Amino acid sequence: xxATQQYWLMKSEPDECSIDDALAAPQRTVPWTGVRNYQASNxxxxxxxxxxxxxxxxxxxxxxxxxxxxxxxxxxxxDPTQFEPDSPYFDPKSKADDPRWLLLDVQALRxxxxxxxxELRTVPALAGMRxxxxxxRLSITPVTAEEWAVIEGLLR
DNA sequence: GCCAACGTTGGC
DNA sequence: GCCAACGTTGGC
Numbered sequence: 001x002x003a004t005q006q007y008w009l010m011k012s013e014p015d016e017c018s019i020d021d022a023l024a025a026p027q028r029t030v031p032w033t034g035v036r037n038y039q040a041s042n043x044x045x046x047x048x049x050x051x052x053x054x055x056x057x058x059x060x061x062x063x064x065x066x067x068x069x070x071x072x073x074x075x076x077x078x079d080p081t082q083f084e085p086d087s088p089y090f091d092p093k094s095k096a097d098d099p100r101w102l103l104l105d106v107q108a109l110r111x112x113x114x115x116x117x118x119e120l121r122t123v124p125a126l127a128g129m130r131x132x133x134x135x136x137r138l139s140i141t142p143v144t145a146e147e148w149a150v151i152e153g154l155l156r
Numbered sequence: 157g158c159c160a161a162c163g164t165t166g167g168c
Numbered sequence: 169g170c171c172a173a174c175g176t177t178g179g180c
Contacts, residue, residue: 038164061178136161136178137161137178
């Protein structure tokens with residue numbers, strides 16, 4: 001156990017799962033369903049570890065931004081919604097013995113004030129954040145230790 | 157609702 | 169393996 005803690009930003013639509021929803025869940029933990037992008041999925045499979053820090057981001061909503069702090073709470077497992085025909089995340093190409101999509105559990109730690117996207121863009125130290133790069137659409141992006149520290153400072 | 161940006165699909 | 173067409177994301 002030598003891996004140092006890493007940091008991530010994970011987008012969730014608050015209509016589906018807000019930071020309040022996550023905090024209200026059993027163990028404050030929710031399965032991160034619905035990732036349907038290989039880059040994001042590969043982050044979960046190859047790079048994310050239990051205990052990593054997570055910025056809980058609200059997207060596709062009136063006020064997009066960081067809404068809370070969470071942690072990675074499990075390793076990867078198959079995302080069951082890919083096998084559910086009635087789910088919006090159903091993937092007919094997925095086979096039970098060869099799932100295409102993974103998830104891991106995320107445990108909410110605390111709600112923060114909303115650190116909105118416009119405010120994030122004003123912080124020079126965050127100019128390089130993956131989230132803020134032009135055209136970024138990834139639902140899971142790495143956050144550097146420096147960026148994490150700056151954001152913790154803004155949320156204090 | 158618009159649209160820029162990006163990822164995926166599938167014909168060749 | 170290329171690349172045009174199409175679908176999706178997500179801020180505005």
